[in-house]
Amino acid sequence: xxxxxxxxxxxxxxxxxxxxxxxxxxxxxxxxxxxxxxxxxxxxxxxxxxxxxxxxxxxxxxxxxxxxxxxxxxxxxxxxxxxxxxxxxxxxxxxxxxxxxxxxxxxxxxxxxxxxxxxxxxxxxxxxxxxxxxxxxxxxxxxxxxxxxxxxxxxxxxxxxxxxxxxxxxxxxxxxxxxxxxxxxxxxxxxxxxxxxxxxxxxxxxxxxxxxxxxxxxxxxxxxxxxxxxxxxxxxxxxxxxxxxxxxxxxxxxxxxxxxxxxxxxxxxxxxxxxxxxxxxxxxxxxxxxxxxxxxxxxxxxxxxxxxxxxxxxxxxxxxxxxxxxxxxxxxxxxxxxxxxxxxxxxxxxxxxxxxxxxxxxxxxxxxxxxxxxxxxxx
Amino acid sequence: xxxxxxxxxxxxxxxxxxxxxxxxxxxxxxxxxxxxxxxxxxxxxxxxxxxxxxxxxxxxxxxxxxxxxxxxxxxxxxxxxxxxxxxxxxxxxxxxxxxxxxxxxxxxxxxxxxxxxxxxxxxxxxxxxxxxxxxxxxxxxxxxxxxxxxxxxxxxxxxxxxxxxxxxxxxxxxxxxxxxxxxxxxxxxxxxxxxxxxxxxxxxxxxxxxxxxxxxxxxxxxxxxxxxxxxxxxxxxxxxxxxxxxxxxxxxxxxxxxxxxxxxxxxxxxxxxxxxxxxxx
Numbered sequence: 160x161x162x163x164x165x166x167x168x169x170x171x172x173x174x175x176x177x178x179x180x181x182x183x184x185x186x187x188x189x190x191x192x193x194x195x196x197x198x199x200x201x202x203x204x205x206x207x208x209x210x211x212x213x214x215x216x217x218x219x220x221x222x223x224x225x226x227x228x229x230x231x232x233x234x235x236x237x238x239x240x241x242x243x244x245x246x247x248x249x250x251x252x253x254x255x256x257x258x259x260x261x262x263x264x265x266x267x268x269x270x271x272x273x274x275x276x277x278x279x280x281x282x283x284x285x286x287x288x289x290x291x292x293x294x295x296x297x298x299x300x301x302x303x304x305x306x307x308x309x310x311x312x313x314x315x316x317x318x319x320x321x322x323x324x325x326x327x328x329x330x331x332x333x334x335x336x337x338x339x340x341x342x343x344x345x346x347x348x349x350x351x352x353x354x355x356x357x358x359x360x361x362x363x364x365x366x367x368x369x370x371x372x373x374x375x376x377x378x379x380x381x382x383x384x385x386x387x388x389x390x391x392x393x394x395x396x397x398x399x400x401x402x403x404x405x406x407x408x409x410x411x412x413x414x415x416x417x418x419x420x421x422x423x424x425x426x427x428x429x430x431x432x433x434x435x436x437x438x439x440x441x442x443x444x445x446x447x448x449x450x451x452x453x454x455x456x457x458x459x460x461x462x463x464x465x466x467x468x469x470x471x472x473x474x475x476x477x478x479x480x481x482x483x484x485x486x487x488x489x490x491x492x493x494x495x496x497x498x499x500x501x502x503x504x505x506x507x508x509x510x511x512x513x514x515x516x517x518x519x520x521x522x523x524x525x526x527x528x529x530x531x532x533x534x535x536x537x538x
Numbered sequence: 539x540x541x542x543x544x545x546x547x548x549x550x551x552x553x554x555x556x557x558x559x560x561x562x563x564x565x566x567x568x569x570x571x572x573x574x575x576x577x578x579x580x581x582x583x584x585x586x587x588x589x590x591x592x593x594x595x596x597x598x599x600x601x602x603x604x605x606x607x608x609x610x611x612x613x614x615x616x617x618x619x620x621x622x623x624x625x626x627x628x629x630x631x632x633x634x635x636x637x638x639x640x641x642x643x644x645x646x647x648x649x650x651x652x653x654x655x656x657x658x659x660x661x662x663x664x665x666x667x668x669x670x671x672x673x674x675x676x677x678x679x680x681x682x683x684x685x686x687x688x689x690x691x692x693x694x695x696x697x698x699x700x701x702x703x704x705x706x707x708x709x710x711x712x713x714x715x716x717x718x719x720x721x722x723x724x725x726x727x728x729x730x731x732x733x734x735x736x737x738x739x740x741x742x743x744x745x746x747x748x749x750x751x752x753x754x755x756x757x758x759x760x761x762x763x764x765x766x767x768x769x770x771x772x773x774x775x776x777x778x779x780x781x782x783x784x785x786x787x788x789x790x791x792x793x794x795x796x797x798x799x800x801x802x803x804x805x806x807x808x809x810x811x812x813x814x815x816x817x818x819x
Contacts, residue, residue, distance in 0.1 A: 188620050209806035214620050214799070218612065219645040226605070226612025226642075230585070231620040233603055238616065256606050382601035382617070383624045385580050389548075389596060391604035392588075400550055400596060 171344035173337045174241075176308045177267055178203035179344075180315025181239055185354055186265070187213045188238035190227035192220055192246060195279045196335040197269035200241035221246035225253040225266065232262045233390055235381025237319055241267035243335075244277060247286055248293070254328050255294030256392045258415060261369070261379070263322035263357055267315075267331045269338040270445075272496075272522050281522025282335035284445050284496040288503075290330045291474050297412055299419035301426060302330040302474040304444045308342035313352060314471065320355040321426060325418055326376050332473060334496065336446035336524060368399045371410055375418030419475050428471035429480060433459055437466025439537055440484065440491045442505055444470040447494045447525050454530035463538055473501065478508045485509035490537040492517055494525050513537075542573040548599045554590065558744075558752025560711035560737030561591050564658055565598065567714055568627075571721035572600075575625075583624045585614040587639060589631035590665045591658040591737075608639030611646045614653050622796035625725065626652065632659040632673040636692050640672070647701035650729040651795035656721070657694060657732065660739035668742030675779075679746040694734040695786045704789040705731035708782060711738060712759040716783075723785065729794050736763070736781050 178200050189208060191201045208215040218224040221242050228238040242250065247268045257264045272278035273285050290302040301321050305311040315331060322329040360366045360378040368388050370377040380386045389399045394411055396402040419426065433455060434440065443451035448469045455467040468484055485491050485505065490513045493502035499516030506514040517533050519525050546569035555561045572582060582600040586592035588607035595602035605613045610628045618626045635643050635657045646653060662680060663669040670680035670687045677686050698706045705727040709717040717735060724731035738744065738755035749755045759781065766784035769777055
C-alpha cells in the first residue's frame with residue numbers, strides 16, 4: 160500500500176460522509192437548524208462550504224431552513240437541509256411545496272426515536288411512513304435509507320441526482336446509528352459517481368416550466384437568468400399559473416405521482432443476498448439491516464435456507480419486485496426500528512405469505528441473535 | 539408619470555381582488571416604482587406568501603415565486619443569499635408577515651439582508667373572509683371577534699425597530715403617489731427595508747366596522763393619516779388612533795448580510811487555497 164493510498168483512507172462519521180457526499184454532488188446551498196442527531200451535517204458544511212465558495216446559513220427554525228433551501232433552488236442552486244424527527248415534522252408543508260412546484264431539494268433526516276422529543280440521541284426508523292405521507296395531498300416521493308458510512312456518501316450523491324433528474328424533493332432517511340457510526344471511508348476512484356443536473360431546454364427550444372411531457376419531468380430553468388416565469392404552490396397549468404380546471408388539475412396531480420412511480424425500476428435500489436434458494440426471507444433497511452445481514456450470514460453458515468433483502472430505496476416502494484421476492488416463501492420477517500411501518504408495505508404486496516414484523520422502539524439496536532431466534536421460530 | 543402597466547403586468551387579468559380592495563393600488567405603485575428605479579425586469583424577483591395581496595405575483599411580470607403562508611421571507615432569504623445580484627422584493631399581508639410569518643420577519647430584520655419587504659396591512663384575514671389578525675386594532679370586529687377584538691395589535695414600525703431592521707416606512711393606499719416613492723426609497727436602502735402599506739378591505743373588514751363602502755375606508759385613511767413630520771409636533775393624545783405615515787427610520791452603515799457573507803466566504807476561500815498551496819508547511 161502506498162502512502163498516497165493510505166492517506167485516502169480515513170475514519171469518517173456517517174453525518175460527515177453525508178456532508179462530503181453533498182459537496183461531491185455539487186450542492187452549493189445549505190440552510191439548517193441545529194438538532195440532534197443531525198447537527199454534525201451542518202457543522203461539517205459550515206466548515207467546508209466557505210472554503211469552496213458555497214453558501215451556508217443557519218436559519219431561525221426548520222420551516223425557514225427548508226424554505227430557504229427551496230428558494231435557493233429556484234434560482235438554480237443544488238440545495239439541501241438536514242434535520243431529525245421534530246424538524247422533519249415542521250418541514251412537511253414545504254416538502255409538499257417542493258413536490259407540487261417541482262423544485263429539486265434534498266432533505267436529510269437522521270431519524271431518532273419519537274414521537275415528539277422522544278429519545279433524541281437514540282436511533283429509530285419511526286419516520287419512514289411520514290416520509291411517504293407526511294405532507295398533505297397526493298404526490299409521490301423518493302426516500303433513501305443508507306446503512307453504512309460509505310453508502311451514506313454515495314446515496315447522498317444519488318439523492319441530489321434524483322432530486323435534479325425528477326424535479327422533486329428527495330429524502331435521505333438516515334438513523335442515529337448510521338449518522339454517528341464511524342467507519343472506513345475510501346472513495347472508489349475507479350468508479351467516479353455521475354453528477355446530474357436538472358433538465359434544461361436545449362438552445363432555441365421553447366421553455367414551458369410545467370409542460371405535460373411524456374417522460375413526466377418538464378424542463379426547469381433558474382429564476383433570474385432571463386426566462387421570467389411564475390412558481391406557485393397552487394395547482395397550476397403548463398405555464399405555471401393557477402388553474403382549477405378539473406382536467407388540467409387531474410393531469411397535473413397525476414403527473415406528480417407518475418413521474419416517480421412509473422420510473423420505480425430506475426429509482427428503487429434493492430439489495431439481495433442468498434435469495435435464490437431461500438425458504439425464509441429477512442427484509443430490512445437502515446441500521447437494522449446490519450444486524451439482519453449478520454443474522455442471515457450466521458444462519459446460512461448453520462445450513463439454513465434464509466435470504467436477505469435490503470431496501471436501499473424506501474420510496475417509491477417496488478411492489479412488483481418485493482412481491483416476486485416474497486412469493487413462495489415460508490415467511491418474511493421484517494426487522495425494523497418502529498412498530499411495523501415497512502412491514503405493512505410488505506404485507507400489502509406479499510399475497511398469501513406470512514409477513515412477520517419484528518419491532519423495536521426502545522432506542523436500542525436489534526441484535527443479530529434476536530433476529531436469528533425469530534427466524535428459527537419459523538424455519 | 540405615464541402608466542407603465544402594460545410593461546410590468548402579465549396578461550392574466552382579471553385578478554381575484556374585490557372591488558374597493560387596496561391591493562391593485564399597491565400593485566400599480568409597485569410597477570411605477572420599478573420604472574423609476576430603472577431595474578431590468580429579469581433582475582427583479584418578487585416573492586409572496588399566501589393571502590389576497592400575495593396573489594400579486596401572479597399578475598406582475600418579474601421572476602415571481604408564490605410560496606406558502608408566512609414563509610415568503612424564508613424563500614427570499616435563500617434566493618437572495620445565493621444570488622445577491624437579484625433585486626429582491628417580498629409581498630406579504632398582515633397575517634402572513636406578523637402572525638404565521640412573524641418569526642421569519644424578525645429574523646430577517648435582525649440579519650439586515652438586502653430585501654424590500656412590503657407588508658400590505660388591511661388589518662384582517664381577507665381571503666378567508668374576515669378573521670382578526672395581529673394588526674387588527676383592539677375593539678374592532680371580525681368574524682372571529684364578533685363581539686370586538688380584545689387582542690392588542692403589533693406596531694410594525696416598533697416591531698421592526700426592536701428586531702433590528704435598518705429601514706422602516708409606512709405608507710397607505712390613499713397617498714398612492716407617495717407610495718410609489720416610498721417603494722423606490724425602500725428599494726434603494728441597502729439592507730432589510732420594511733414598508734408597511736395601510737390598505738383597505740371593504741368586504742371583510744369595512745362591512746363589520748361601519749365602513750361598508752370602499753369610499754368609507756378611503757375616507758378613513760385620508761382622515762386619520764398624519765406625516766412623521768407632523769406627528770413630531772403632536773401630543774400622544776392627539777396621535778391616538780392616528781396612522782403615522784412616512785419614513786420612520788433609516789440606519790446607514792449597518793453591515794448587510796449578503797455582503798458580510800460574501801466577504802467571509804472570500805476570506806476563508808483565499809486562506810484555504812493558500813494553505814493548500816503551502817502543502818505540508
